[in-house]
Amino acid sequence: MAPVGPRSGDAIFSSIDRVNAELFTLTYGAIVRQLLTDLEEVEEVNKQLDQMGYNIGIRLIDEFLAKSGVSRCVDFKETAEMIAKVGFKMFLGVTASVTSWDADGTCCSIVLEDNPLVDFVELPDTCQGLYYCNVLSGVIRGALEMVSMKTEVTWTRDVLRGDDAYELQVKLLKQIAEEYPYKDDE
Amino acid sequence: MIVCVAVVGHQNNPLYIQSFTDADDALKLHHIVHCSLDVIEERVNNPKKSGTTLNEAFLGLLYPTLNYKVYGYLTNTKVKFILVTTDLDVRDTDVRTFFRKFHAAYVDAVSNPFHVPGKRITSRNFAQTVSNIVGSYGLN
Amino acid sequence: MGREVAESCVDTMLMEMVAMYSGRFYANKPELAARRIEAIGYQVGHQLSERYTMERPRFSDHLEAIKFICKDFWSEVFKKQIDNLKTNHRGTFVLQDNKFRWLSRVSIDPSSTSGETEDPSTPGESKAAQAVSMYLYFPCGIIRGVLSNLGIPCAVSADISSLPTCSFVIRVKA
Numbered sequence: 001m002a003p004v005g006p007r008s009g010d011a012i013f014s015s016i017d018r019v020n021a022e023l024f025t026l027t028y029g030a031i032v033r034q035l036l037t038d039l040e041e042v043e044e045v046n047k048q049l050d051q052m053g054y055n056i057g058i059r060l061i062d063e064f065l066a067k068s069g070v071s072r073c074v075d076f077k078e079t080a081e082m083i084a085k086v087g088f089k090m091f092l093g094v095t096a097s098v099t100s101w102d103a104d105g106t107c108c109s110i111v112l113e114d115n116p117l118v119d120f121v122e123l124p125d126t127c128q129g130l131y132y133c134n135v136l137s138g139v140i141r142g143a144l145e146m147v148s149m150k151t152e153v154t155w156t157r158d159v160l161r162g163d164d165a166y167e168l169q170v171k172l173l174k175q176i177a178e179e180y181p182y183k184d185d186e
Numbered sequence: 187m188i189v190c191v192a193v194v195g196h197q198n199n200p201l202y203i204q205s206f207t208d209a210d211d212a213l214k215l216h217h218i219v220h221c222s223l224d225v226i227e228e229r230v231n232n233p234k235k236s237g238t239t240l241n242e243a244f245l246g247l248l249y250p251t252l253n254y255k256v257y258g259y260l261t262n263t264k265v266k267f268i269l270v271t272t273d274l275d276v277r278d279t280d281v282r283t284f285f286r287k288f289h290a291a292y293v294d295a296v297s298n299p300f301h302v303p304g305k306r307i308t309s310r311n312f313a314q315t316v317s318n319i320v321g322s323y324g325l326n
Numbered sequence: 327m328g329r330e331v332a333e334s335c336v337d338t339m340l341m342e343m344v345a346m347y348s349g350r351f352y353a354n355k356p357e358l359a360a361r362r363i364e365a366i367g368y369q370v371g372h373q374l375s376e377r378y379t380m381e382r383p384r385f386s387d388h389l390e391a392i393k394f395i396c397k398d399f400w401s402e403v404f405k406k407q408i409d410n411l412k413t414n415h416r417g418t419f420v421l422q423d424n425k426f427r428w429l430s431r432v433s434i435d436p437s438s439t440s441g442e443t444e445d446p447s448t449p450g451e452s453k454a455a456q457a458v459s460m461y462l463y464f465p466c467g468i469i470r471g472v473l474s475n476l477g478i479p480c481a482v483s484a485d486i487s488s489l490p491t492c493s494f495v496i497r498v499k500a
Contacts, residue, residue, distance in 0.1 A: 029299025120297035
């Protein structure tokens, strides 16, 4: 039976297997701590967290598409809304909002006020320059690349660095048209 | 009123100590906290004498001094919480409630991935929460 | 009910953590990768033990602490209890999970781990088993972290000789 249409983030979140957030939060925290010990350079850690996120994103996209009932061919505006309202909700149990669209509709901000990754976290002064939640930027970038959108994702606000919310700027660089597997014989 | 709260690790290493009174008394209060550790050790090793339920975290009144009452609490993870108060009339439920909230705050503080187990708690959130708990002690 | 997240978040994060340490960082040093993964688990276990023992009276002895892990702790983390607990009453405990959640949910990519000591007769099997073993250092670390924080130093290893059953062997240090 064909899916009726896109499901809401809440509906999906209620229907999937869930676990206590603290297992997730503490595991991520321990990974960040270990990375800082092993790599020492904060910039290196940022890079690895982004890479980690990217690899996770390219896996999660399948689950996202399957459970949300969204078709692949959507425009960037709709995509951003889906990430904020459905994506964050079905995986992290929180909703984000999309703001600050530019005139072209190729750049926007995704704002998160509630973020399970950072429960209990207080950054020490020795971690200046660390983007603790950098896994999230990688996840978004990876997931979008799997639906043929090449993006640049950067942090513009970070609560752990003193701001009042988490804000990611997502810039669409290139939207690759779907290629047909078979070429006409010439 | 509560004049001092402390968190002491399983090797009797101080993890957190905060006085809510003049600096002059601080040294005296640290001494009181230190002495209470011996009492806790005795209580835990001789449960029948103390009268509290076996293995309960709340240890009750550890000892009264001339001006203070000292209460103790021992977690499963061998961490001790000490409460020093000048109140003469202390309700059991108030102290239990205090320790329950304090324990929850402690757990959040050590859940910070940057907290080093066995080292002092440096969390600003913890300090703030503790002040709030102390401030609301005894109310309702 | 406390805050929740999708279980797939934990699954993918764990898979990626193992791939990162055993595939990228220490591809030719599986021992180092194992130690890091175990250390990450240890910190998690340490912190979870504070949280999950908060409402409980203190454990009287080692057996009570181990039973806590088998019942309450395992339920909180893996949504089921340990199926079978064995002990030799001399400090060794075997916790048997007949369907260890993380093994059944994650797909472990053998190519993501180092392929140093391969058995030439069954190369495919060995690599896969290596990948699984690497992954299991994490829950072993968790258990060790919990017990250590309860005042019980120990060594923990995983036994996957009869999959899908996974057994965790705890050896309490004297």
